[in-house]
Amino acid sequence: MYRCKMLAVALVTLAFSGLAESDGIDGFNFTPLDASANSADWKPASPWKVPKGFKQRVVSDETDLNIYDGGRNDWHDMNTVNETGPEKGRYLYRTHELRNPNSQPEGGSVSVVDLKTGETRILVQDSGYDALDGIRWTPWGTILFAEEITDGRLFEIFLEDDRMTAKRVVDRAAVGRIAHEGIDLDPDGNLYVIDEHHGRTSGCNGDVPCGGGVYKFVPDVAGDLSAGALYALKVNGRDGVGQGEWVGPIDPLNVRESGSAAGGQSYQRPEDLEIIGDTLYVAITEGPRDTKVDRRGRLVFTSELYEGRVIAIDLHTLQVTNFVKPGVNAPVEIGKPGEEGHQSGFDSVDNLAEAPNGDLVMIEDNNPSDIWFASQVTNAFGASRSVTLFASLTDPGAEGTGIYFSPEDPDTLYVNVQHSAADDGDGTWAISREERKGK
Template sequence: MYRCKMFAVALVTLAFSGLAESDRSDGFNFIPLDASANSADWIPASPWKVPKGFKQWAVSDETDLNIYDGGRNDWHDMNTVNETGPEKGRYLYRTHELRSPNNQPEGGSVSVVDLKSGETRILAQAPDYDALDGIRWTPWGTILFAEEVTGGRLFELFLEDDLTKARKVVDRPLLGRLAHEGIDLDRDGNVYLVDEYRGRTSGCSGVTPCGGGVYKFVPDVAGDLKAGSLYALKVNGMDGVGLGEWVGPIDPLKARESGSVAGGQSYQRPEDLEIIGDTLYVAITEGPRDTKVDRRGRLVFTSELYEGRVIAIDLRTMQVSNFVKPGVNAPVEIGRPGEPGHRSGFDSVDNLAEAPNGDLVMIEDNNPSDIWFASQVTNEFGASRSVALFASLTDPDAEGTGIYYSPEDPGTLYVNVQHSAADDGDGTWAISREERKGK
C-alpha cells in the first residue's frame, strides 16, 4: 500500500510541478521551490527559504516589543493594516495568541507597528483575553479581533484619531460564541466566520458530527454590528462539497450547537477564510476521520488520503468545491525533510491571503511550515490548475502564520513566526523582491 501511495504521489507531484512553473508568468512571478525547508539549514536572521530574487527581513520582533518577558514567546498570530483612510497602509495590527490566565496572567494582546517609523506598542490587552487569533480591518475603519477558544468572543475595536491607541473595545456577541480564527467581510458588510473545531470527531452534547462550521453574519444595517442575524453553511453533498445554502438564523450564543441542529456542515478544524472576488475560500486544516470500506472489504480511515484542504464557496451560486486538495492538485507530504523517502507536499493548511495577482496564498500549520500559491483558474471540478510552493520556514520549533498583503504595499508578503527556537525570535517578517521600507 505504501509503494502504491508513493507512486501516486510521484505522479501528482510531476503534474503539480509542471502546472506551477507554466503558470507563474503572472503578476507575482517566481520560480517555485523544489522542496520544503530543512531545519538543518536554519539561520535565525533569515529563517525563510524563498525563491531566487526575494529578500526577507524582520519587521518587528521581541527585540522591539517584548510583551511576555521571562523567556515566554509573544506568539504573533494574525495581521492586518488600516486598509482605508488618509494614512491607509501605515499601521500593522497583530494579535498575540497567548492563553490566559494560567500561563499568561497579562492576558491576550493586540499590538500595532508603525511601518514608517518602526515604533511598536500594545494596542489592547486584558487579563481575560484568551488566545486572540483572527483580526480584520473593516470598511468603516474599525478592527475586528477574536478568541480561538470554545465559546470565544469577537470584539470590535474603535481607534483614536492617531490610529495607534484604542478608544474602546466592544464585545459583539451576535457574531457568535465560537472558536474564532478567520474573519472576512464582503462588499455588503456581511461578516464570514469559522469555528476552529474538530466537528467531525469531537462533536458536542453527545452528537457527532457537530460544530466546525462556516458562518455568515448579516447586519441589519451595514457597518453596524449591534443588530443582525447569524447563519450556518449547509452543504448538500459528500464530504462538505456540493450545493450549499445559508441556514438559520441560529442562536449566536450557542452557535456551534444551534448551527449544527439547523443542518450546518461540520468540517474537521476550519481555521481561516478569505474572499477573493465572489468566492469565499476556507482553510480546513485536517482531513476527515470518517471510515469507509475499500474494495477488499477492509475498514480504512479516509484521512489517510489527504491531510487538510481548501474549499471554495461561490457566493453567487453557492457551489462548494475542493479548491486545493493533496493528491488531487497538490502533492501529498510524506515524512520530514532529511528523512529517507521524504516528499514535500501540502499538509495542514492554516491561514489564507489574497496575493496581488489574485492568487490564493496558503500557509501550513505544520513543521516545516510551507507557503503555497494557487491560481484562481480552475478545472471543471473547481480545483485550481496551478499550485506552487513559494516559501518554507527553517526554524525547527516554529510555525508561520498570519500571511497578509497590504493593499498599499502589494509587493510585500507579511508573515508571522510564532514559538521560535530562537530567544526572542517571535515576530513579523516581510518577504519581497524590493528593498526594506521604513525603519
C-alpha cells in the same frame, strides 16, 4: 513504508506536477521552490527559504516589544493594516495568541507597529483575553479581533485619530460565541466567520458531526455589528462540497448546536477564510489521513483521503468546491525533509490571504510551514490549475502565521513566526523582491 506510499501516490502526483513546472512563473512573479525547507539549514537571521531574487527582513520582533518576558514567546499570530482612511497602510496590527490567561496575568494582546517609524506598542490588552487569533480591518475604520477558544468572543476596536491608541473595545456578542479565527466582510457589510472545531470527530455533547461550520452574520444596519442575524452554511453533497445554502437564523450564544440543528455542515477544523472577488475561500486544516489499508491488506491512497484542503464557496450561486486538495491538484506530503523517501507536499493548511493579482496565498500549520500560491484559474471541477510552493520555514518547531498583503504595499508579503526556537525570536517578517541591478 515511505516507498510503498510513494508508489501509491506517484500517478496522482504526475497529474499536477507537470502543470506547476510548466507555468514556471506565477502571479507574484516567482520561480517555485523545488522542495520544503530542512530545519538543518536554519539561520535565525533568515529563517525563510525563499525563491531566487527575493529577500527577507524583520519588521518587528521581541527585541522591539517583548510583551511576555521571562522566556515566554509572544505568539505573533495574524496581521492587518489600516486599509482605509488617513495614512492608510502605515500601521500594522497583530494579535498575540497567548493561551490560558489564568497562568499568564497579562492576558492576551493586540499590538501595533508604525511601519514608517518602527515604533511598536501594545494597542489593547486584558487579563481575560484568551488565544487571540483572527484580526481584520473594517471598511468603516475599526479593527475586529477574536478568541480561538470554545465560546470565544469577537471584539471591535475603535481607534483614536493617531491610529496607535484604542478609544474603546466592544464585545460583539451578536456575531456568535465560537472558536474564532477567520474573519472577513463582503461589500454589503456581511461578516463571515468559522468555528475552529473538529466537527466531524469531536462534535457536541457526544453528537457527531456537530460544529466546525462556516457562518454568515447579516447586520441589521451595514457597518453596525451590534445586532443582526447569524446563519450557518448547509451543503447538500458529499464531504462538504456541492450545493450550499444559508440556514437559520441560529442562536449566536449557542452556535455549534443551533447551527448543526439547522442543518449546518460540519468540517474538520476550519481555520481561516478569505474573500476574493465573489468567492469565499475556507481553509479546512484537517481531513482523513492520507493512507489506508484495503480489504486485502494493501496500503492505498485515494483522493477521498487528504490532510487538509481549501474549499471555495461561490457567494452568488453558493456552489461549494474543492479548490486545493492534496492528491488532486497539490502534492501529498510524505515524511519530513531529510528523511528517506520525503516528498514535499500540501499539509494542514491554516491561514489564507489575497495576493496582489488575485491568487490565493496559503500557509500551513505544519513543520516545515510552507507558503503556497494558487491561481484562480480553475478546471471544470473548481480546482485551481496551478498550485506552487513559494516559501518554507526552517525554524525547527516554529509555525508561520498571519500571511498578509497590504493594499498599499503589493510588493511585500508580511508573515509572522510564532514559538520560534530562537530566544525572543517570535516576530513579523517581510518577504519581498530584491531590487534589480541598474535600477
